[in-house]
Each structure stands twice: as C-alpha cells, then as structure tokens.
Amino acid sequence: MNTNIVVSLDERREKKDGSFPLVMRLGHNKRTTAIPLNISLKKKDWDEELRVVKKSYVGTNSVTRLNHIIQKSKSEAMDIILKLNENGRLQGMSILELRGHLVRKNAAISFYDYTEQQVQELISANRIGTARSYKGVISVLKTFTNNKELYFKDITYSFLKKFENSHLGKGGSYNGLAVYFRTIRAAFNKAIKEGAIDKDNYPFADYKIKSVPTEKRALDLSLLQIIIKKQIDSDDICFNARNYFVASYMMYGMNFTDMAFLKKANIIDGRIQYRRRKTSKLYDIKINPNLNKILQHYISLDEDSPYVFPIIKRDSALLQDKDIQWARKRYNIKLKKLAEKCEIEQNLTSYVSRHSFATQAMLQQVPLNAISAMLGHSSLKTTEVYLKSLPSNILDDYNAKILQ
Structure with missing residues (x-):
C-alpha cells in the first residue's frame, strides 16, 4: 500500500x-x-x-x-x-479523491487554511496567476473580518451581501467584486468536489455574481493604423511599447503573459506555434512581414535567451511571475505615453490590442466561433463580452441609415 x-x-x-x-x-x-x-x-x-x-x-x-x-x-x-x-x-x-474521503464532511473547516493550501498547490503546479487570485481573496477577506477566523459555514448569502455593501461603499466596482467572488466560488466548488464540505453550505445557489459592461477597449481601425505606421526611434521610451502592442494585435491579440513566454523555438517555417498558458490551446499563426520585422529585432537582441521578448529574466516560476508583473506595469505606463505621442485620447492598456483584434475580426465578418477560437476562449459568452461595445463610428453609420 x-x-x-x-x-x-x-x-x-x-x-x-x-x-x-x-x-x-x-x-x-x-x-x-x-x-x-x-x-x-x-x-x-x-x-x-x-x-x-x-x-x-x-x-x-x-x-x-x-x-x-x-x-x-x-x-x-x-x-x-x-x-x-x-x-x-x-x-x-x-x-484529491482520497483527501475528500478523509476530510470530515462538515462546514467547520477554515476557509483560510483551505485556500492557503490551494495557494501552495497552485504554486507547485506553476499556476502562479491563479495562486495570486487566491492570495488576493484571502487578504481582502481578512481585512473585512478584522483577521478573525473564517469558516466555510460563515460564508453565507448574508455574509456575501455585507461584503458587497462594504466593497461598493469604499468605492469599489461590481467587476472588481466579481473577481473576488468568482475565486471564492471556485474554492467552494473545489472543496465540495473533494468532499471537504457539503453542498448545503454553497451560498452561490442564492447569491448571483454581478458584473457591468466595461468602457470601450477596442480601438477604431484608423487609430490602430496610426500606431502601426508611427515612426518611432529605437531609443524612444515608447519603442518597445509600440512594438509589443502591434505584435500582440498581429498574433490574434496574444496576451502579455503568453508574449513573455513566447520562445524562439516557437517560430517554425514562418509560423508561430505555441500553446496558450491559460487554456493549453494550440496556436499556429502565419507571420506577416510587419510582424516578422518586430520579431527579428527582438530575437537578435540576445542570442542566449530562449525567449523572443526581453521580459523574463529569471528561472523559477515565482520570479518569472514577478518579472512579468513588473514588465506589464511598465508597459501600461509607456502605452499612456504612446497614446499621447499618437494623439489618441482613448485609454491605452495591454488589453486594448486583444479587444481591438476581436472587434476588427467581427467587423470583417469573421464568424463568432472563429473569433472565439482565435482568442482561445473556452466559451462563446466570453467572446461576446469582448464584442459588446461596437466602435462609435459604426454605430453612427447604423444610425444614419435608420434616420434616412
């Protein structure tokens, strides 16, 4: 045995x-x-x-x-x-199945002990981003409860409503609240699946997680063209930010983490072949001349590095995550400067290239299921969220037709 x-x-x-x-x-x-x-x-x-x-x-x-x-x-x-x-x-x-048999099926199980254990297991599995989400929930709940012990049985519909009111009362958003609650819900679902708690203690059967549409993130095509064609010297503070933005847009709206982990070995016969870290979906993307120019520039910077972009500097998963978080923060700061340089009033962030790709694909009448596959979404509903806000000029054209 x-x-x-x-x-x-x-x-x-x-x-x-x-x-x-x-x-x-x-x-x-x-x-x-x-x-x-x-x-x-x-x-x-x-x-x-x-x-x-x-x-x-x-x-x-x-x-x-x-x-x-x-x-x-x-x-x-x-x-x-x-x-x-x-x-x-x-x-x-x-x-996990055996653990479920051994854990007594009652609600007097510490939510903090359980989720902190999940953090350790997630880190061991190199799922650093999800571990960070769990740690964020633990921190905010400890603040809300004044560091008192919190058991699964304490997290009821009433508890969630009080937390919601506290969060919104401090100026927090529904979408920020939804991030916390989805993580709490994931912890409940895992604990129930493992047999650690009973289904009767599940509060999300009654409490529905709310979210609201975000402000428009996608850029109009004319603004995208300005960024793509803008002449920027290599010593300019916006040089890397512009290149990262354009490369992301041209690689199916690749997110920043996947760009950070993109390896030179992923470039094969004029194509980019890699697996998205979040979903393990396999991609096979043709490299166009503009994208190739950007990729070759970064590949030539450091022949010893296995990575295309100079983002990851260290070896362990935790340190690599810190490299990415720091680089993303700097990237977003420089994107604001890039927006000023290109005279773009709309807020420019690392997510905008991804949303812009999805919106432009829709405007070119690419089928929704194809857009979803290109973005690597596991659900069409997620893709629909990306496409909720049509560009203003498109709505203006529709309105003009209606009013004729």
Whole structure:
C-alpha cells in the first residue's frame, strides 16, 4: 500500500503570532497534500520526533486530551484508508479523491487554511496567476473580518451581501467584486468536489455574481493604423511599447503573459506555434512581414535567451511571475505615453490590442466561433463580452441609415 499519513507542522505558512498550522500530511501514489487539523502551534510546543504536542503548550486545558484528539483524527483517517484498500478502491483513486474521503464532511473547516493550501498547490503546479487570485481573496477577506477566523459555514448569502455593501461603499466596482467572488466560488466548488464540505453550505445557489459592461477597449481601425505606421526611434521610451502592442494585435491579440513566454523555438517555417498558458490551446499563426520585422529585432537582441521578448529574466516560476508583473506595469505606463505621442485620447492598456483584434475580426465578418477560437476562449459568452461595445463610428453609420 503506497499511502501513509504523518502529522506535522506546516512550516511554509507561518501565522502572525509565529505559530504554524498542524496538518495531517497525506502521501498517496507519490503525491502529497495536507489536511488541516484546525490547530496552530509554535515550533517550541511541537515534538517533531514523537509527533506530539509538548507539555509546555499553554493553549489548552489538557495537552493529553489534545494529543488524543490528534491521534484519533489520524487513526480515523488510516481506518478509512485501510477499508478502501481492502475493497480494492485505494490504488485507483487520485489524491484529491482520497483527501475528500478523509476530510470530515462538515462546514467547520477554515476557509483560510483551505485556500492557503490551494495557494501552495497552485504554486507547485506553476499556476502562479491563479495562486495570486487566491492570495488576493484571502487578504481582502481578512481585512473585512478584522483577521478573525473564517469558516466555510460563515460564508453565507448574508455574509456575501455585507461584503458587497462594504466593497461598493469604499468605492469599489461590481467587476472588481466579481473577481473576488468568482475565486471564492471556485474554492467552494473545489472543496465540495473533494468532499471537504457539503453542498448545503454553497451560498452561490442564492447569491448571483454581478458584473457591468466595461468602457470601450477596442480601438477604431484608423487609430490602430496610426500606431502601426508611427515612426518611432529605437531609443524612444515608447519603442518597445509600440512594438509589443502591434505584435500582440498581429498574433490574434496574444496576451502579455503568453508574449513573455513566447520562445524562439516557437517560430517554425514562418509560423508561430505555441500553446496558450491559460487554456493549453494550440496556436499556429502565419507571420506577416510587419510582424516578422518586430520579431527579428527582438530575437537578435540576445542570442542566449530562449525567449523572443526581453521580459523574463529569471528561472523559477515565482520570479518569472514577478518579472512579468513588473514588465506589464511598465508597459501600461509607456502605452499612456504612446497614446499621447499618437494623439489618441482613448485609454491605452495591454488589453486594448486583444479587444481591438476581436472587434476588427467581427467587423470583417469573421464568424463568432472563429473569433472565439482565435482568442482561445473556452466559451462563446466570453467572446461576446469582448464584442459588446461596437466602435462609435459604426454605430453612427447604423444610425444614419435608420434616420434616412
């Protein structure tokens, strides 16, 4: 049987008081995950060799009883594992399925402990962006609850409405709120799937996440042409920003992260062949002369770098994510200067090239499902959001026809 449980301190997640969560570390089929015991201890109060709480611990009336509770939790988990093994079900189970069997199905599970564990697993899987979303939700909820413990059972319809009112009362937007709530909903869905909580505790059956249309992001074709044709010297502060914007537009509205990870090896026989990091969708894009000029410029800058664009400088996933975040921030700042240089009043951001590509494809009567495929969307609804705001001149033309 290739499955075991060890009780230990999770030293990766130190709390503000210097304590660490006590977890059951589950190992199964060469993978590991943690099951929180909702107990936090400082290192001095935990005997790592004997796997027991030391008598020095003053956070309980009876250390002996606390150790009994810990051992009982481990024994109950091992009993479930042995029964699954006897029934021939154990080896065919994934570690998440097994974890769901071991976690008691009640709502008294810390939302923070659970989501912080998800952060660690996401980082291990190099899903840094999603891990950042979870960390953002943890931070904002801790502020809202004044750092009080938060259990899944506490996150009710009423709790979500209070959070909504607080967020909007501070000047936050519905769309910003929707980002938080989609992450909370994802945590609930995962916890239910794993068997950590019951479906009865799901608040999103009643609470509907709201969002509102954003301001127009797509540029009119005439403005795009100004950016594409603008003569900008290589020592100009806007040189890279303009090139990145145009390259993104010409590569099906490629997002900034995918551009950062684009490798020279992805350029094959005059085409760009790569997988989008968010969806793993495979792309095969023909390189036109204008795009080729931009790509060749950056490829020649650093022959030793595997990447096309000089964005990623470091090796680990976390540091690469920081490289991208820093570069995107600088990119957006320079895009504002580019807009001034091109006398464009509309707000220019890293998303505008993507939305502009989608809108221009629609105006060329490219079918919606084809546009969706080119953008790498998993749903046509997402594509429809991109295309909600038609350019003003198109609406003016339609209006003129109506009023004739």
